[in-house]
Amino acid sequence: MPSLVILISGRGSNMQALLEARLPARIAAVIGSRPDAAGLEIARRHELETKVVDPRSYLDRAAYDAALAEAIDACVPDLIVLAGFMRILGTAFVERYQGKLMNVHPSLLPAFPGLDTHARALREGVRIHGCTVHFVTPEVDHGPIIAQAAVPVWPEDTPDTLAARVLRQEHRIYPEAVRWFLQGRLSIVDGRVRLAGAMATDDTLNSPESAT
Ligand code: GAR
Secondary structure, three states: OOEEEEEEOOOOHHHHHHHHOOOOOEEEEEEEOOOOOHHHHHHHHOOOOEEEOOHHHOOOHHHHHHHHHHHHHOOOOOEEEEOOOOOOOOHHHHHHOOOOEEEEEOOOOOOOOOOOHHHHHHHHOOOEEEEEEEEOOOOOOOOOEEEEEEEEOOOOOOHHHHHHHHHHHHHHHHHHHHHHHHOOOEEEEOOEEEEOOOOOOOOOOOOOOOOO
16 A cells, blocks of 8 residues: 655644545654644544654754655655645755655645735735645745645635635645545646546636626
8 A cells, every 4th residue: 555654834634634535545654843733643643653853953954854854764655745844845855755745735826825825815806716736846835736726715804714715625635636646647747737537627717706
């Protein structure tokens, strides 16, 4: 059975969605970048192996990335899943795991990379916002897009209400994207992801709906 390593920094709700999806994979370890990451407790409750690689224990990014790579390689995973892992990873690290490193980001990339995506989306007045699952490249919150889900933005939204709406979609598309990977259905052609067996539809998503 293929194996996954999940990297987290905080609450771990995406990790939990992955655990609950009953994926055809063994979770070899959950690695936290902070000893107090709440998601580590959830992982322990699921009787998963947990590790902490805390940046405060290392002199610089290169030393941190090397320690993280060592912890990952000890598990020999088929895929490394970043689930709210809030550390910028160096180029050498990312290139070492090219095509085996997946991330979820709370915006429709390439819009709003970085932090505070929901507040920024509200400030820009976008009508449609969402989330993206992508393969990781050295550029932050960038890389071949595997899946996206869109949600409407309502005038009364706050960053919190919008974040909650987007998070529900993260929990839906991230396990789906990992499942596609495990089924061997994903390939990268000319820097873009192809999903074998995907069906095209002509449906559109309008927000707001057309006025009558
Ligand atoms: C999620 O919204 C995820 O998309 C985001 O952090 C949150 C983690 O929540 N990740 C990023 O912003 C990465 N650039 P979780 O710990 O409950 O899964």
